[in-house]
Amino acid sequence: MNTSIKIGGLDLKNPVMTASGTFGYGPEFEDFIDINRLGGIVVKGTTLNHREGNAYPRMAETPSGMLNAVGLQNKGVAQFCNDIYPNIKHYNTNILVNVSGSTVDEYVETARMINDLEHIPGIELNISCPNVKEGGMAFGTSCPSAVAVTHAVREVYKKTMIVKLSPNVTNIAEIAKAVESVGADGVSLINTMLAMAINAETRKSVLSTITGGLSGPAIKPIALRMVWQVAQEVKIPIVGMGGIMNATDAIEFLLAGASAIR
């Protein structure tokens, strides 16, 4: 069966990709799976400058899911280009870099540097990270700011650009339409849901940041609903994610209107 699909200029040999932040950079999984069989991998959130991320504890398990508040820990885009990229560029799959920032300029500078990397055919613009103080999700929760950052990055980034949407909004289809209108080649959804876990014994939040992002099977019904809503409104391909654990889950996303899944 031919399962290949196309997003912008990007050809995926099959619709299965990995989600940013859950798959590291790839080498972590080399012992377990053949990375080259994946349609694509999206590497960990990358920002202009080094970020230490939030304090421990930054993870909590909840029924059928988990909360995380990693806070985009990464060594910055320059280190990615110099130290990580040379070790992963040989993978025979599409490597997308998840790009994040606190200001529009940071997004633009980061995207500009990645544009120069020959073996990176695309980026995923993360305007939906709930775990950073400035920027991140703030860009993805209103149409004007989502448009501003997508438009600015489009000016400097010439390859495939997928915009990753936040579920923490009242009308996700509206945001999807807005980023489509300024040149997004595709949208991916959903990032994590803003959530909280409390330890009744200590009477405190389990996470150092108090709130975090919920992922896993717990959010699958929400993700499906949002993929379906967005599919009614946009023509660009949709990459669906949120709690996909097996093939049946994946098929459900494709039925809701996604072209590719994580």
Added chain:
Amino acid sequence: MSANHNQPKKRSELLKVLQNRKINKDYYVLEVESPASTADILPGQFVEILVKDTRNAFLRRPISIYNVNTDRNSFELLIQIVGEGTQLLSELKVGDSVDIMYPLGKTFTLETKGKKALLVGGGVGVAPLLFLSRKLKDNGVDVHILLGGRGSDNIIEVDNFENYASIYISTDDGSKGEKGFVTQHSVMQNMDFDMIYSCGPDPMMRAVAKLANEQNINCEVSLENMMACGIGACLCCVTETTSGHQCVCTDGPVFNTKVLKWN
């Protein structure tokens, strides 16, 4: 991002339960058989076990490797029941199969012939110290172990440790061995050791590390941070070190206390 090419290859497999031995109502030893040799497993390494049939224990459970039996390609885990995951695993029967990812993490630095080492374990924290004592004894190290716990029910597997080390015991309530915290035990008042290894509750390891540092003795601890992936991908399990946030699952779980920002 650390693909450890000098470390044993990590694998994720369905392993067969050879034994599930109950120690008392809180602790048990689970032995599983690997399809391949277990000779490359190092002391201090751990596994991630998938718990079936539960929505609560959704993530794999990290558990230290307690012992390795190369003659029958198996390894053992010493587990304390603290919640649903560890409860369900305690119900596994001989012949059942269980999905385990192993071996994960870095090993302890092994002292060499003629040296004297003290191991300090608190509660189920003794788990990684048995295989360590064995390897140290093989190396010709003079091994001493202090087993600590709240009460006598928390002092477990003493017979097993006796094969490799001189034993000292302390309990908070005095029901076995000396009464008090491990750091108040007489063996820790005369510190003529070349190396101290410790695993147990966080406050205990910090107190042991403080004593060791005061006496300029090298000290390694095995941390038990909450984990999700166990292989360095999600960055959930970090601890603060002199070189920033490091993953307990891949940069550890064993750390020299000099690099930990514990103060």
